[in-house]
Amino acid sequence: MAVRVEDAVPVEATARSAAPPPGRRRSLRSVVEIVLLAVLLVVMLFPVVWMLETSLKEGRDVYAVPAKLLGFDVTFDHYKDVFVQRGGTGASDLAVSFQNSVLVAGLSTIIATVLGVPAAWAYSRFTLKAKRDQLFFILSTRFMPPVVVVIPIFLMYRDLSLIDTKLGLILIYSAFNLPFTIWMMKGFVDEVPSEYEDAAMLDGYSRFEAFHRFTLPLLVPGIAATAVFALIFSWNEFVFAVFLTSSEEARTAPPAIAGLIGGTTIDWGLVAASAMVFAVPVLLFAFLVRKHLVAGVTLGAVRR
Amino acid sequence: MAAPDSTLQPAAPLSAPPAARRFGWLGDRGLAALFISPALGLLLFLSVFPLLWALYLSFTDYSVTRDVPAQWIWFENYVDLLTSDQVHQRAVTTAVYVIGAVGLQTVLGFTIAYLISRRARGRGLMTTLFLTPMMLSPVVVGLFWKFMLDAQFGVVNSFLNTLGLGSVEWLTNQRLALLSVIVVDTWQWTPFIMLIALAGLTAVPRYLYEAAEIDRASEWFRFRRITLPLVWPLLLIAVLFRAIEAFRLFDLVYILTNGGPGVATETLSFHVYKTAFLGFDTGRASAYGILMVIVVIVMAQLYLRYLNRLQGR
Numbered sequence: 209m210a211v212r213v214e215d216a217v218p219v220e221a222t223a224r225s226a227a228p229p230p231g232r233r234r235s236l237r238s239v240v241e242i243v244l245l246a247v248l249l250v251v252m253l254f255p256v257v258w259m260l261e262t263s264l265k266e267g268r269d270v271y272a273v274p275a276k277l278l279g280f281d282v283t284f285d286h287y288k289d290v291f292v293q294r295g296g297t298g299a300s301d302l303a304v305s306f307q308n309s310v311l312v313a314g315l316s317t318i319i320a321t322v323l324g325v326p327a328a329w330a331y332s333r334f335t336l337k338a339k340r341d342q343l344f345f346i347l348s349t350r351f352m353p354p355v356v357v358v359i360p361i362f363l364m365y366r367d368l369s370l371i372d373t374k375l376g377l378i379l380i381y382s383a384f385n386l387p388f389t390i391w392m393m394k395g396f397v398d399e400v401p402s403e404y405e406d407a408a409m410l411d412g413y414s415r416f417e418a419f420h421r422f423t424l425p426l427l428v429p430g431i432a433a434t435a436v437f438a439l440i441f442s443w444n445e446f447v448f449a450v451f452l453t454s455s456e457e458a459r460t461a462p463p464a465i466a467g468l469i470g471g472t473t474i475d476w477g478l479v480a481a482s483a484m485v486f487a488v489p490v491l492l493f494a495f496l497v498r499k500h501l502v503a504g505v506t507l508g509a510v511r512r
Numbered sequence: 513m514a515a516p517d518s519t520l521q522p523a524a525p526l527s528a529p530p531a532a533r534r535f536g537w538l539g540d541r542g543l544a545a546l547f548i549s550p551a552l553g554l555l556l557f558l559s560v561f562p563l564l565w566a567l568y569l570s571f572t573d574y575s576v577t578r579d580v581p582a583q584w585i586w587f588e589n590y591v592d593l594l595t596s597d598q599v600h601q602r603a604v605t606t607a608v609y610v611i612g613a614v615g616l617q618t619v620l621g622f623t624i625a626y627l628i629s630r631r632a633r634g635r636g637l638m639t640t641l642f643l644t645p646m647m648l649s650p651v652v653v654g655l656f657w658k659f660m661l662d663a664q665f666g667v668v669n670s671f672l673n674t675l676g677l678g679s680v681e682w683l684t685n686q687r688l689a690l691l692s693v694i695v696v697d698t699w700q701w702t703p704f705i706m707l708i709a710l711a712g713l714t715a716v717p718r719y720l721y722e723a724a725e726i727d728r729a730s731e732w733f734r735f736r737r738i739t740l741p742l743v744w745p746l747l748l749i750a751v752l753f754r755a756i757e758a759f760r761l762f763d764l765v766y767i768l769t770n771g772g773p774g775v776a777t778e779t780l781s782f783h784v785y786k787t788a789f790l791g792f793d794t795g796r797a798s799a800y801g802i803l804m805v806i807v808v809i810v811m812a813q814l815y816l817r818y819l820n821r822l823q824g825r
Contacts, residue, residue, distance in 0.1 A: 238630075245627045245638070248620075252642055255656045255699065258667055262659065275670035323554060326547035334544045344816050346552075349559040351812045353760040355781045356801030359788050360562035360569070363576070383558035386551055415543055416535035444649035446763045451789065462651040466767055469655065476659050483652045494647040498640060502711045505646065505704060509819055510711075510749055 263287065263480035270477050286481035301456050302482055305464035312374055312460055313442035316381035321435050323382070324389030325427070329419055331390065332397035333405070343391070350387040350507060354447035362451060372458050380448050385438040392437065392508030396430030397423070436497045437504040440490055461486050563805065570799035577792045589799035599800075601775065602783045609690060609779060610758045613697040618751055620698065621705025626739075628706075629713040639710065646703040654767030657696045658683065683769050689776045693768055697761070701754060708750035712743035745822050752815040756808060780804055 261280070262270055269280040293300045330336075331343060361380060362371070370376035400423050408418040443461075450463040465482050468475065497504060503511040538546070570589055574582035593599050628638055645653065660667050661682035669679040682692045716739060724734045762781040765771060771778040771786070778786075784804065788797035 241627050241630060245624070245631070248624055248627075249638065249641060252645060252699070252703070255660060256644055258660060259656050271665045273665055273670060274674055275665070275667040323551045327551035330544045330547040334540060336544060336548075340820075342552075346555065347816070348809065348812045349555055351756055351760075351808050352559065352563070353762070353781055353784075353801070353804050353808060355760075355762050355785050355788075356566065356804055357559070357562055359784075359794065359797055359801060360565040361558070363569075363794075364562060364565065379554075380558055383554050386554060390551060414536040414538065415540055416538050440647065444651075446649065446651050450766075462649055465655065466651050469658070469767075479655055479659070483655055487648050487652050490647050490649070491644065494643070495640065498643075501643065502707060505707065506749070506753060509753075510708065510746065510822075 259480045259483060262476060263484045265477060267475075267477060270480075286477040287485070289478050290482045290485050302461070302464055304456055305459050305461045306485070308374060308457075308459060309443060309461040312377045312381060313439050316378045316385060316442045317435050317438040319378065319382040320385035320389045320438050321431060324386050324434075325393050325424075325431060326419075328390045328393030329397050329423065329427075332394050333402055343394070346387045346390055347507065347509065350384070358448060358451045361448075365452060372453050372455050374458050376452055377449060377458070377460065380452070381442045381445060384445070384448070385441055388441065388507045389434055389438055390508075392434045392503060393427070393430060395503060395508055395511045396427055396434070399430075400426050433497045433500045433504070434508075436493050437500075440493055443490060563802075566798040566801055569795050570802045572795045574795040574798075575792050576794050582795065585795075589796045590803070592796065593800055593803065598775075599780075599783070602778055602780050605690065605775075605777065606759065606761075606779045606781075609694060609697075609761065610755055612691075612694045613701070613758050614751060614754045616694065616698045617702045617705050617754060618747070621702045621750075622709045622743075622747065624702065625706045625709035625713055628710060639707070642706060643703045645700045646707075648700070650700070650763040651767060653696065653700050654764050657692075657699070658768055661692055684773050686773055686776050689769050689773055693764060693777050696768060697758065697764060700764075701757075704754060705747070705750050709743060709747055712746035713739065715746075716742045745818070749815070749818055749822060752811065752818065756811050756815065759804075759808065759811065 261277075263286050264282045264284070265276070265280050266283050266285075269276055272280075289300065291300060291303045292298075331339060336342065365371045365376050370379070404422050404426075405415070405418040408422045409415060413421065445460075446462040446466070449460045450466070453459045453463065461482075465479065465486060468479050468482065494501070503509075569582070571584060571586060572582035573585050573588075624642060628635055628642075631638070648656075661669075663669060663679060663681045663684060666682070668682065673679060680688065683689055720738045720742075721734060724738060729737075760781055761779050762785065765777055765779055765782050766785075769777040771782050780800075781804070784797055784800045787793050787800055791797075
């Protein structure tokens, strides 16, 4: 079971009401706590709000000193610039990179899922030689510093002429998401009793069919959650993207957005707008899988 | 004729095999191999093989830009690196960064989790809001903050000016730059610690507190003797996980300061990048990378050992 934060709320509520009636010191204390939480929340959310405001401001308001928190004219020009070429009608370079990101993140997630789910099932069901060591080895590949891995990958891709191709990125992202998929899915498979498969096999199904017809349908919600996380990881990835691609045709969104600050003058309105366009899908997806966040962000290692 | 039929028919589906037993030739052993080997194959091809290649290169003076065959130079790269003052400096920077950032995140994250766990209502909503920074790409986070910390028109300096304090060069001041990177990393990853601490806090059985209440145990005693010991193992996992991630840090530095001013914010990862992609000293960079991998493996072993213990219970 993944931890469900919301589940604990009613328990807490009843426990609170069962406590002795709050005295004056208690209520003062809880006021202090609420204020502290509110301040922390404002600090944590301010940068996001500020970026949203910046993306909607006109050029001169973006650089206004002192900064304008409220009372600026709202414009969607920056968002238009993200998708449409300035002064033209074609798709902008950023729009192309967003398309690439969708393709690369989507395909690498599919590959990682197709390879990872059966492997997770096998690791969960069978007694294999040094199973624990194998699983730990798989997870530790995910811990390698990307900057270090990218050096030999760069040389390898140069020989295989995969440099600056979407295929190259898809492959490396699949390998990068596979350990996560296996660990995360193994947790979900462990929750499905293996007796279902035993029963199916008594009925005359083969082991493969027992997996395919009985266990797999039960795993679908888990597969969906795992895939969403893999999608987020690939979508957000930067290091491999910036070193393994250079042309507009292959570049994904993170290096493209980072490239906006390379020049002498930086159009922060455009940077803000493209960052928002880039971040909003992630936040939406993260909201969908919020029940599995603990397992997801620890690469499937922590679950209870 | 009708009577025997009605007695026989219900039994028929039971005796006949319901499935044709397709894939019956596939035994457990074969199935396990079939399911696991593609995954392991991809990992070997794109994770293990590159590392072995890097290991080979680390013993040579290979450079991507030169067309000369690599020369085997044994441990020269390693000796150079381990005795280099530059590398020592980067190691110190990285250590300051890891300890500072992870320490701050732990304190802040646990505080927020504790405060949230004491609230009766709105926990789900608050948790979701607090988690926002964590889901963003480091690129987006780096850009957000680079803009906010800008010395001329950044909103942070704008606030300071309104309060009558002077402008501060957050990212270009020799002393402040590393602190700024630590603050940004803390902003992004405090929610991570918070999320896991909250998971630990909500898992503490209620009856322990009730028993303590009956014994009239003080609030501090309850926190010290019940909350902390039960949350600590999970929190430690989160801290180790963050430490590994922080040790590998690259993207935030790349976006925020590009290692500068001077080398004030150059972490080990960033130095590896400079050696490999700006200095084209591939052999040396590989050796550097292998040394980093060794540190990561040690840290990961620690992490996995604790994880093992936690799961074993």
